[in-house]
Amino acid sequence: xxxxxxxxxxxxxxxxxxxxxxxxxxxxxxxxxxxxxxxxxxxxxxxxxxxxxxxxxxxxxxxxxxxxxxxxxxxxxxxxxxxxxxxxxxxxxxxxxxxxxxxxxxxxxxxxxxxxxxxxxxxxxxxxxxxxxxxxxxxxxxxxxxxxxxxxxxxxxxxxxxxxxxxxxxxxxxxxxxxxxxxxxxxxxxxxxxxxxxxxxxxxxxxxxxxxxxxxxxxxxxxxxxxxxxxxxxxxxxxxxxxxxxxxxxxxxxxxxxxxxxxxxxxxxxxxxxxxxxxxxxxxx
Amino acid sequence: xxxxxxxxxxxxxxxxxxxxxxxxxxxxxxxxxxxxxxxxxxxxxxxxxxxxxxxxxxxxxxxxxxxxxxxxxxxxxxxxxxxxxxxxxxxxxxxxxxxxxxxxxxxxxxxxxxxxxxxxxxxxxxxxxxxxxxxxxxxxxxxxxxxxxxxxxxxxxxxxxxxxxxxxxxxxxxxxxxxxxxxxxxxxxxxxxxxxxxxxxxxxxxxxxxxxxxxxxxxxxxxxxxxxxxxxxxxxxxxxxxxxxxxxxxxxxxxxxxxxxxxxxxxxxxxxxxxxxxxxxxxxxxxxxxxxxxxxxxxxxxxxxxxxxxxxxxxxxxxxxxxxxxxx
Amino acid sequence: xxxxxxxxxxxxxxxxxxxxxxxxxxxxxxxxxxxxxxxxxxxxxxxxxxxxxxxxxxxxxxxxxxxxxxxxxxxxxxxxxxxxxxxxxxxxxxxxxxxxxxxxxxxxxxxxxxxxxxxxxxxxxxxxxxxxxxxxxxxxxxxxxxxxxxxxxxxxxxxxxxxxxxxxxxxxxxxxxxxxxxxxxxxxxxxxxxxxxxxxxxxxxxxxxxxxxxxxxxxxxxxxxxxxxxxxxxxxxxxxxxxxxxxxxxxxxxxxxxxxxxxxxxxxxxxxxxxxxxxxxxxxxxxxxxxxxxxxxxxxxxxxxxxxxxxxxxxxxxxxxxxxx
Numbered sequence: 001x002x003x004x005x006x007x008x009x010x011x012x013x014x015x016x017x018x019x020x021x022x023x024x025x026x027x028x029x030x031x032x033x034x035x036x037x038x039x040x041x042x043x044x045x046x047x048x049x050x051x052x053x054x055x056x057x058x059x060x061x062x063x064x065x066x067x068x069x070x071x072x073x074x075x076x077x078x079x080x081x082x083x084x085x086x087x088x089x090x091x092x093x094x095x096x097x098x099x100x101x102x103x104x105x106x107x108x109x110x111x112x113x114x115x116x117x118x119x120x121x122x123x124x125x126x127x128x129x130x131x132x133x134x135x136x137x138x139x140x141x142x143x144x145x146x147x148x149x150x151x152x153x154x155x156x157x158x159x160x161x162x163x164x165x166x167x168x169x170x171x172x173x174x175x176x177x178x179x180x181x182x183x184x185x186x187x188x189x190x191x192x193x194x195x196x197x198x199x200x201x202x203x204x205x206x207x208x209x210x211x212x213x214x215x216x217x218x219x220x221x222x223x224x225x226x227x228x229x230x231x232x233x234x235x236x237x238x239x240x241x242x243x244x245x246x247x248x249x250x251x252x253x254x255x256x257x258x259x260x261x262x263x264x265x266x267x268x269x270x271x272x273x274x275x276x277x278x279x280x281x282x283x284x285x
Numbered sequence: 286x287x288x289x290x291x292x293x294x295x296x297x298x299x300x301x302x303x304x305x306x307x308x309x310x311x312x313x314x315x316x317x318x319x320x321x322x323x324x325x326x327x328x329x330x331x332x333x334x335x336x337x338x339x340x341x342x343x344x345x346x347x348x349x350x351x352x353x354x355x356x357x358x359x360x361x362x363x364x365x366x367x368x369x370x371x372x373x374x375x376x377x378x379x380x381x382x383x384x385x386x387x388x389x390x391x392x393x394x395x396x397x398x399x400x401x402x403x404x405x406x407x408x409x410x411x412x413x414x415x416x417x418x419x420x421x422x423x424x425x426x427x428x429x430x431x432x433x434x435x436x437x438x439x440x441x442x443x444x445x446x447x448x449x450x451x452x453x454x455x456x457x458x459x460x461x462x463x464x465x466x467x468x469x470x471x472x473x474x475x476x477x478x479x480x481x482x483x484x485x486x487x488x489x490x491x492x493x494x495x496x497x498x499x500x501x502x503x504x505x506x507x508x509x510x511x512x513x514x515x516x517x518x519x520x521x522x523x524x525x526x527x528x529x530x531x532x533x534x535x536x537x538x539x540x541x542x543x544x545x546x547x548x549x550x551x552x553x554x555x556x557x558x559x560x561x562x563x564x565x566x567x568x569x570x571x572x573x574x575x576x577x578x579x580x581x582x583x584x585x586x587x588x589x590x591x592x593x594x595x596x597x598x599x600x601x602x603x604x605x606x607x608x609x610x611x612x613x
Numbered sequence: 614x615x616x617x618x619x620x621x622x623x624x625x626x627x628x629x630x631x632x633x634x635x636x637x638x639x640x641x642x643x644x645x646x647x648x649x650x651x652x653x654x655x656x657x658x659x660x661x662x663x664x665x666x667x668x669x670x671x672x673x674x675x676x677x678x679x680x681x682x683x684x685x686x687x688x689x690x691x692x693x694x695x696x697x698x699x700x701x702x703x704x705x706x707x708x709x710x711x712x713x714x715x716x717x718x719x720x721x722x723x724x725x726x727x728x729x730x731x732x733x734x735x736x737x738x739x740x741x742x743x744x745x746x747x748x749x750x751x752x753x754x755x756x757x758x759x760x761x762x763x764x765x766x767x768x769x770x771x772x773x774x775x776x777x778x779x780x781x782x783x784x785x786x787x788x789x790x791x792x793x794x795x796x797x798x799x800x801x802x803x804x805x806x807x808x809x810x811x812x813x814x815x816x817x818x819x820x821x822x823x824x825x826x827x828x829x830x831x832x833x834x835x836x837x838x839x840x841x842x843x844x845x846x847x848x849x850x851x852x853x854x855x856x857x858x859x860x861x862x863x864x865x866x867x868x869x870x871x872x873x874x875x876x877x878x879x880x881x882x883x884x885x886x887x888x889x890x891x892x893x894x895x896x897x898x899x900x901x902x903x904x905x906x907x908x909x910x911x912x913x914x915x916x917x918x919x920x921x922x923x924x925x926x927x928x929x930x931x932x933x934x935x936x937x938x
Contacts, residue, residue, distance in 0.1 A: 175394045176389045176391050176394040176395040177394060177395050177396055177397045179350075179355055179387075179389070180387070180389070180395050180456075180459070181397075181408075182355060183353055183355060183382060183386060183387050184382065184386070184408060184409045184412055184463070185379045185380075185382035185383060185409075185412055185413065186412050187379070190412070195397055195399075198399045199397070199398065199399055281398075281445075340799035340800065340801060340802075341770075341799050448888070450888075478655040478656055478826060479655065479826060479827070479828075479867065479870055479871050480655060480866070480867060480870050480884070480885040481655075481888075482870075482872075482882075483870040483872075483882035483883065483884045483885070484882075484884050484885075484886070486882050487881060487882050487884055490881065490882075505799060505800065506800070506872070507800075507874065508871075508872035508873055508874050508876070509872045511872070511874065511876065511878050512872050512876055512878060512879065512880060512882060513879075514878075530878075531878030531879070532878060534874075535874065544801055545800065545801065546874065547804075548800045548801045548803065548804040549800060549829075549874050550800075550803070550804075550827060550829025550830050550832065550833065551829055551832065551833070551873060551874065551875075552828040552829040552832045552856070552868055552871050552873065553832060553856060553873075554832045554833065554852045554853050554856055555853070555856075560804035560807070560808065560833070561801070561804035561805045561807075561808045562804075563801050563804075563805070565755065566769050566771060566772065566802070
């Protein structure tokens with residue numbers, strides 16, 4: 001099998017950028033920078049490259065660079081956790097539906113189709129309203145906003161992944177090598193794990209990567225309509241918080257926007273690259 | 286033609302495989318049910334090769350999968366080494382599987398693209414926990430060598446790198462790992478080039494002799510089947526129409542078998558013969574003709590053919606035909 | 614016999630990741646008016662690529678094609694796609710192995726067929742319908758009126774193939790090119806389709822090319838046979854001559870390895886060991902030498918050219934059979 005000896009530039013760039021983001025998300029706290037929520041009203045809306053603030057500050061004085069680094073943890077955390085959880089649950093259900101067919105398949109497919117028809121935003125609004133808003137009498141327990149967002153996004157993604165997993169698995173279950181595995185005397189469970197899952201997973205990984213990008217943007221959208229995280233705690237909410245400043249201090253909004261764009265572009269690039277690699281391989285079979 | 290005739294079956298206690306009145310139903314996409322295998326009986330003795338010959342739609346592949354119990358059979362029984370496997374529960378059936386193995390027509394799709402050749406051949410041994418790691422390694426090498434593949438060269442490569450013929454060899458090695466008594470071959474050479482066909486058929490023959498196997502060989506090619514089988518069963522539209530030996534196959538008693546023989550292309554321009562003796566197409570298996578299923582295309586058809594299903598009767602030693610007016 | 618169609622020194626090389634894939638290395642074939650030429654070879658022999666290239670079907674792929682392809686006096690290699698399309702159907706018609714890919718599964722047979730007639734022949738809708746039913750009867754399809762209302766998947770393989778043949782002969786082409794026309798069919802249906810092709814050839818005075826891997830098929834139907842191996846013609850002769858006086862060891866080995874009804878049951882198959890050379894690699898000597906039981910050092914070092922033994926029997930071997938080694 002031939003491989004291009006020179007890896008693509010785009011691949012190197014996107015993976016580098018994403019590694020930087022992950023690094024910030026994990027180790028961000030240890031960097032010698034002002035805290036992201038240190039409001040420094042004297043220094044508000046400072047320009048880029050001003051003293052002590054490489055990327056400038058927000059309208060309330062919080063350092064943008066710190067905000068970005070802290071935000072990486074929130075944004076990436078929410079997206080990776082939600083899509084990841086959906087990947088685990090969705091692929092399990094989808095593959096199960098494809099292998100068992102019959103009644104189980106009908107139930108699961110119906111389940112997928114029902115949940116696919118629920119709009120993301122409506123679902124998030126409802127869940128946030130129920131679980132993450134302070135109630136009028138202050139007595140109900142409040143779940144952290146991030147957790148609620150993760151849950152709602154997971155619920156949204158499970159059917160998407162589930163359907164893809166089911167479709168992909170179906171294309172494999174008809175193949176002779178599955179029959180061969182059964183004829184050797186493998187138990188059904190083993191056949192699923194050893195034969196079907198390894199062949200279905202590559203397609204799902206690609207969807208996982210693309211999904212992370214989608215959620216990062218979705219999170220920004222939530223922030224803008226007011227159900228996002230605490231303002232400034234994530235990239236999306238930084239963008240939302242500063243969107244009124246576009247005329248006076250555009251960098252406060254544009255910088256988080258750029259970071260979001262770069263990250264999503266990197267993820268899309270990598271996700272598409274994975275998908276084309278898989279298509280290449282599958283077409284040969 | 287009928288599945289009710291059992292004259293051609295031999296002593297039950299001697300047989301390795303005995304199939305009686307097997308019926309397999311198929312559901313089409315639209316939900317209609319029809320019998321792909323409509324009451325078939327035959328047997329295979331130890332060390333014998335029995336071939337099932339027929340054209341597309343006759344149910345031979347379905348029969349093979351039914352014998353292997355890879356799909357649910359509606360009725361009838363399959364007895365392997367005296368054990369009736371049709372009624373067995375899931376786990377009991379699983380225990381029987383090492384005694385019968387199968388290779389398929391699409392050799393490339395038969396191999397998991399994720400696994401290396403060694404892993405594929407080793408898999409049956411791992412499933413049943415046979416031998417130590419070292420013993421398994423030796424067995425894999427031995428198996429690959431016996432199908433003319435060099436274990437050092439192919440062992441670590443993924444199956445996607447190989448041609449159809451090579452993949453079929455790998456499948457054969459895998460099928461023999463558990464040393465089964467019965468090897469079911471479902472059109473194993475139909476999609477291969479002629480020169481590769483010969484290689485694979487020879488390997489199958491060698492393996493049969495080496496391991497003392499019985500073979501159930503499914504094919505549409507009568508010329509191939511004559512070379513390697515001891516007994517030939519001809520199927521049409523879900524039923525058996527004739528059972529005969531390769532020698533007898535050139536003078537068949539059933540009109541369908543006769544048409545098959547005449548249709549086989551002969552690479553010899555000096556032989557001039559009428560090749561196409563059959564008119565039209567086979568009827569749909571969903572609406573089989575009453576009585577003898579072949580009657581709609583048979584030149585010797587009379588009224589009794591529509592009323593009564595013919596039973597398999599012996600017309601000469603070892604030759605059984607289900608026909609009201611067999612060719613004499 | 615006048616040469617109707619000729620391929621001269623055609624070479625086709627695909628640009629792949631692994632390198633240049635020499636699928637066809639200098640093939641020359643001639644089709645005379647009124648004859649049926651059989652082109653035989655296994656997979657990798659280049660038999661299909663030769664004709665695809667000659668018909669201009671490889672355009673748009675990463676491929677280099679050299680040589681000449683002439684229909685009567687016209688050079689086809691440099692024709693534009695438009696001009697080539699004019700020829701298809703009128704001068705040259707093609708029938709392929711798998712009619713399912715040539716027929717649109719979401720349209721009824723009748724609608725596809727009559728549309729093709731209207732476009733190609735400029736007929737009115739009524740005339741197209743009449744002609745269509747006529748053609749379907751010519752290919753011996755039962756009950757054409759109800760058949761045209763069906764979708765391709767509802768027909769059997771043999772019937773679909775006949776529909777393809779009907780569409781191919783619609784414009785009364787001079788040449789019918791059949792690429793593995795019966796490979797996917799049952800042997801009894803094969804026989805019917807081949808008989809049909811033979812009869813149509815006489816009725817319409819067509820010349821025919823049958824490309825196949827099955828020597829048995831061409832033995833009964835073609836006037837001359839060309840055997841291809843590793844992208845070259847290795848033997849070419851009239852059918853009787855090819856079988857009676859086989860010169861090329863490959864042809865002989867191929868004939869021996871085909872199971873025939875006349876073989877004695879239980880005899881071991883005669884095998885050609887090994888496999889054809891990898892078309893990406895450059896090989897010296899005769900391409901068949903590694904697998905030939907008569908190969909000598911000369912065979913391994915020098916590449917044999919085609920030799921004409923004078924009676925139209927051409928072969929590519931230093932030590933042809935029947936003439937002493």
